[in-house]
Amino acid sequence: MNATTQPAIAVSRARRRLPAELNILLVLVGISLTFEILGWILQGQSFLANPQRLSIMILQVSVIGIIAIGVTQVIISGGIDLSSGSIVGATAMIAMSLAQVGTFDRAVYPGLTDLPVVVPVAVGLLVGLVCGAINGLFIAYTRIPPFIATLGMMVAARGFAKWYTKGQPISFPTDSFAALGKGLAPVFIFLVVAAILHVVLRYTRYGKFTYAIGANPQAARVSGINVERHTVKIYAVAGVLSGLAGIVVAARGLTAQAGMGTMYELDAIAMAVIGGVSLSGGRGSVIGTMIGMVIFGVIISGFTFLRLDAYYQEMLKGAIIVAAVVADVYRQRKRVKKS
Amino acid sequence: MVSPTTAAAIKRVLEATETDGLLAIEGIRKEFPGVVALDDVRLRVRPGTVHALMGENGAGKSTLMKIIAGIYQPDAGEIRLRGVPVTLKSPLDALEQGIAMIHQELALMNWMTVAENIWIRREPRNRLGLIDHAKMVEMTESLFSRLNIVLDPRAQVSDLTVAQKQMVEIARAVSYESNILIMDEPTSALTDREVEHLFAIIRDLRARGIGIVYITHKMNELFEIADEFTVFRDGKYVGTHASKDVTRDDIIRMMVGREITDMFPKIDCPIGDVILEVKNLTLPGVFHDISFSIRRGEILGLAGLVGSKRSNVAEALFGVRPAASGEILIDGRPVTIDSPGAAMAHGLAFLTEDRKETGCFLALDCLENIQSALITRSHVKAGFIDQATVTKLAEDMAAKLRIKTPNLHEIVENLSGGNQQKLLIARWLLTRPRILILDEPTRGIDVGAKAEIHRLITGLAAEGVAVLMISSELPEVLGMSDRIMVMHEGHVSGFLDRSEASQVRIMDLAAR
CATH class of the missing domain: 3.40.50.300 (P-loop containing nucleotide triphosphate hydrolases)
Incomplete structure (x- = not known):
């Protein structure tokens, strides 16, 4: 049926925009080419045409990349997660303590050695899930800022990791557990996680709700979304992914230490932000974060390649993170002015 | 063949609808800290009518609508849908009961597309359970063509003009296929031509038996589109009439008879x-x-x-x-x-409208609140505040205005609204x-x-x-x-x- 006999009203066709990821990809290309040119000038060799360097770089960033994927959906929902690095530490300890070989006579649980790999993995993921769900419950139902809730978890989970073996490292995992960190396994795990979360964020209601809550929580609520329940889910998923990262870190290092994952949360947030995930919520994507992660890796391995002092590297890393946020704020302001 | 019991049930519902209308509200009361927003109000909306809700600022129109939409819960009273009492605990409850609302403040998600905004929580899914974007765009297009709206379903809401956003909101509310549609000042962002278009949509919905509650304070809109109207004043029910029976002056008298x-x-x-x-x-x-x-x-x-x-x-x-x-x-x-x-x-001095948002520094004490304007212009020497003089001035002013507080070191959040307001006046009076x-x-x-x-x-x-x-x-x-x-x-x-x-x-x- 037709609502009206009048001519079409003065609501015109709005233009479609290019995907935001394109800009970030251009930044990546630009940075890579800069290092390539500097490489030929300063080192007399190619930066990119070096498979070994590239695989080291990808390995370096993919563990934190797993966390960054979880953090991406948290930031899209308008939140933040500072606890992921500590959750890595806690799950690494717990998972490793259940993955030790029986031939090692000072195992944490002498009666629980040589367990099938599924046990430490399941327990590790569960620990991450619980930590994340606690974050979410506090944020959703007590309305404390995500910054504070996850800061508390950051301190508490790290404390737990240290208490677990009174500071002693845990070593000697079974071969099947160690396989999770062997060679390019972490990269494959990362890619699977990224693919799943990409589909989830784009093609499921879970994803749409996440964007909706980040864009306008009030609007999400009046659209009938249970904002509280969904917030808990978002943080729980982030916790699970931090737990997975903890398992991979421990497997890769063949040992678990309470200090593992320190500062990972900030690197993960940086990857997301560099990848165009807006700290004000509602915008960002897994693809963007993946590009952000590669930019992050290229910068670090590029600096190393140019033999830049490690201290300078950290200072520059800080500057790059701030620059990414400034770019986001600037984009936002421009948008507001236009409308 | 309809069984006798079903027939009786249908008859009962029809009778209830006859006397009760589509939506009946009785004795609703809602208090906010320090204010009674609604006191014993009622409203009755018949199917296939546009029912305008009139009243001055602060009469309680928007509060009642938020109660009907499940955003606020009433402290007392009853809401009946087709004669059946309901409780609406959340916006989702209201939507599931067939009540949709177009909000006065735009309730859209920026950065998401028009189609995503309209079908949020109701996205079409394919056999794998994944959202079918192409189908969603198609559904939006058919909704728009039905409503005669020309707008790209794939456009990002953040790129739209205010009027376009308003049309998206209207389309979304219509898309719920609800029995009751609440519109809270829907024309505030629209041009005359767009208003005409909205009215065409409303007339069509009305012809299909939907009950529309239309909040406005524009008289000409009332006479053009509303069949009946109810007036609130200071959170109380004043009266309900058919709009053809009254004049503009009658309505104004009902609204202002304070x-x-x-x-x-x-x-x-x-x-x-x-x-x-x-x-x-x-x-x-x-x-x-x-x-x-x-x-x-x-x-x-x-x-x-x-x-x-x-x-x-x-x-x-x-x-x-x-x-x-x-x-x-x-x-x-x-x-x-x-x-x-x-x-x-x-x-010049300016006491702003919202003392909590743009007036008081709620977490600071009275003295800091009173002196804040003064010390931007005077009583500062070499970067240091001449605190003795300023404190004396603030104390005198607080006494003159009779601000009730144990002492000037009380945190402003703990003061009553009246005392906060006096504190802000004191702040400005100090600047002479x-x-x-x-x-x-x-x-x-x-x-x-x-x-x-x-x-x-x-x-x-x-x-x-x-x-x-x-x-x-x-x-x-x-x-x-x-x-x-x-x-x-x-x-x-x-x-x-x-x-x-x-x-x-x-x-x-x-x-x-």
């Missing part, structure tokens, strides 16, 4: 020379050609409904958001006011303003504190301060002002002298 009691009568005091003159002040899209003048010792009341942009004029005068063109003269000399600091340098702009000086405070603030304002005028007082409470405007300026949608719609002003005349100018 008693003028407990108001502090204005003392006549000598009125001096013109101190502030404003010529053709314009901020495109907000207000246009605002011209007026105020004399020493004069109180100019500024009345108007929501959307009349009264507060924007005040903000422009004080340099918060300066006008784009026009002239401001103080003592006959043109001045440039591009920031609050510049305004203060010219002797010559022109005082007051935006809703007595909103949300109790009667006793109101009277004290009224006395204070009159006293200031007697001392020669020029006062511009914005107020939504007509008795306050009438009781306090020497002259009244009335605004309507960003324009001055008229001036009234104290002698000729009445509630009906103000509303007449305010609600064209």
Whole structure:
């Protein structure tokens, strides 16, 4: 049926925009080419045409990349997660303590050695899930800022990791557990996680709700979304992914230490932000974060390649993170002015 | 073949609908801290009608609608849908019961597409359980073509104009295929042509038996689109009538029939020379050609409904958001006011509308709140505050205004609304303003504190301060002002002298 006999009203066709990821990809290309040119000038060799360097770089960033994927959906929902690095530490300890070989006579649980790999993995993921769900419950139902809730978890989970073996490292995992960190396994795990979360964020209601809550929580609520329940889910998923990262870190290092994952949360947030995930919520994507992660890796391995002092590297890393946020704020302001 | 019991049930529902209508509301009460927003209100909406809800600012229209949409829960009362009592605990409850709402504040998700905004929570899914974007765009297109809206479903909402966003909201509300559609001032962002289009949509929905609750304060809209209307006043039910049975004046009388009691009568005091003159002040899209003048010792009341942009004029005068063109003269000399600091340098002071948002530093103590404006301009030597003098001034002012607090180190959050307001007035009086702009000086405070603030304002005028007082409470405007300026949608719609002003005349100018 037709609502009206009048001519079409003065609501015109709005233009479609290019995907935001394109800009970030251009930044990546630009940075890579800069290092390539500097490489030929300063080192007399190619930066990119070096498979070994590239695989080291990808390995370096993919563990934190797993966390960054979880953090991406948290930031899209308008939140933040500072606890992921500590959750890595806690799950690494717990998972490793259940993955030790029986031939090692000072195992944490002498009666629980040589367990099938599924046990430490399941327990590790569960620990991450619980930590994340606690974050979410506090944020959703007590309305404390995500910054504070996850800061508390950051301190508490790290404390737990240290208490677990009174500071002693845990070593000697079974071969099947160690396989999770062997060679390019972490990269494959990362890619699977990224693919799943990409589909989830784009093609499921879970994803749409996440964007909706980040864009306008009030609007999400009046659209009938249970904002509280969904917030808990978002943080729980982030916790699970931090737990997975903890398992991979421990497997890769063949040992678990309470200090593992320190500062990972900030690197993960940086990857997301560099990848165009807006700290004000509602915008960002897994693809963007993946590009952000590669930019992050290229910068670090590029600096190393140019033999830049490690201290300078950290200072520059800080500057790059701030620059990414400034770019986001600037984009936002421009948008507001236009409308 | 319908069984006898089913037939009886259908008959019962039909009868209930007959007497009860689609939506019946009885005895609803809602309190917020310190305010009774709704007291024993009722409303009855019949299917296939447009029912307008009228009332002044603060009459409780939006509160009731939020209750019906499940956003607020009532403290008492009953809501019946087709004769069946329901409780609406959340927006989702309301949506599932067939109640959809178009919100006054735009409730869209920026950065998401038009289609995503419309079908959120109801996205079409394919066999794998994944969202089918192509189908969603198709559904949006067919919805739009039905409503005669031309808009790309894939456009990002953040790129749309306000009017386009409004049309998306309307389309979304229609898409719920609900029985009851609530529209809270849906035309506030639309041009005449778009309003016509909206009305065409409304007429079509009405013809399909949907009950529409239409909140507005625009008289012409009421007569054009509404079959019936209900008037609220101060959170209370006033009456329900068919719109063809009444005149514009009848409605205005129902809306404003408030008693003028407990108001502090204005003392006549000598009125001096013109101190502030404003010529053709314009901020495109907000207000246009605002011209007026105020004399020493004069109180100019500024009345108007929501959307009349009264507060924007005040903000422009004080340099918060300066006008784009026009002239401001103080003592006959043109001045440039591009920031609050510049305004203060010219002797202006501005008590903002929302004391919690833009007035008090809630977490700081009284002394810090009172001195904050003063120390931006004086009493600072070599970077240090002359605290002894400032404290003395603040104490004297607090005593003069009779601010009730154990001492000036009390945190402002713990004070009552009336005392917070007095504290803010004290802040500005310390700067010795010559022109005082007051935006809703007595909103949300109790009667006793109101009277004290009224006395204070009159006293200031007697001392020669020029006062511009914005107020939504007509008795306050009438009781306090020497002259009244009335605004309507960003324009001055008229001036009234104290002698000729009445509630009906103000509303007449305010609600064209």
